[in-house]
Amino acid sequence: MRIISGKHKGKRLSAPKNLPVRPTTDMAKESLFNILNNNYYFENLSVIDLFAGTGNISFEFASRGTQNIYSIDQNFGCVKYINSISKELDLSINTYKSDVYKFLERTPLKADIIFADPPYKFETEQFLKVAQIIFDRTLLNEDGLLIIEHSKHTDISSHANFSYSKKYGGNVFSFFEYIE
Numbered sequence: 001m002r003i004i005s006g007k008h009k010g011k012r013l014s015a016p017k018n019l020p021v022r023p024t025t026d027m028a029k030e031s032l033f034n035i036l037n038n039n040y041y042f043e044n045l046s047v048i049d050l051f052a053g054t055g056n057i058s059f060e061f062a063s064r065g066t067q068n069i070y071s072i073d074q075n076f077g078c079v080k081y082i083n084s085i086s087k088e089l090d091l092s093i094n095t096y097k098s099d100v101y102k103f104l105e106r107t108p109l110k111a112d113i114i115f116a117d118p119p120y121k122f123e124t125e126q127f128l129k130v131a132q133i134i135f136d137r138t139l140l141n142e143d144g145l146l147i148i149e150h151s152k153h154t155d156i157s158s159h160a161n162f163s164y165s166k167k168y169g170g171n172v173f174s175f176f177e178y179i180e
Contacts, residue, residue, distance in 0.1 A: 006063030021053035028168040050116040055082035062091035104133040117149040146176040
């Protein structure tokens with residue numbers, strides 16, 4: 001995996017082989033950030049990265065100047081890896097080792113962008129539960145965006161706050177926002 005843009009553009013990162021992760025592909029990540037780049041100033045954002053895994057998405061935001069990043073994963077090895085790379089590259093990423101659902105139920109944090117990359121083996125209801133907790137607890141700022149990455153075989157467009165989705169190979173990014 002590599003950082004696509006920003007102060008660490010082109011930096012290749014190699015996560016330990018023993019981590020239980022499936023990092024977002026560079027192609028899909030680049031497409032996602034092209035969408036975000038047209039709508040946001042990265043320096044002004046607050047971001048929550050759920051099921052952070054290798055920190056791939058967090059590192060991309062940080063490289064582009066985002067200062068308020070919170071990476072949540074329940075795997076100690078993943079959190080340790082994110083902390084290690086953050087220190088090495090001098091990035092300000094706050095990590096939490098926690099079950100994502102418990103974190104969402106308890107956190108006082110709000111964000112402009114919440115990115116979630118749950119395991120693809122999740123049932124549709126588990127994906128929808130992430131979105132439901134976020135909107136029930138109003139964890140997004142007013143013009144905030146929730147992005148859930150999932151397999152093309154999963155359809156989560158039934159959620160009331162679903163806006164649109166973009167497909168990249170076998171990956172899909174579903175976008176959710178407050179509907180007026």
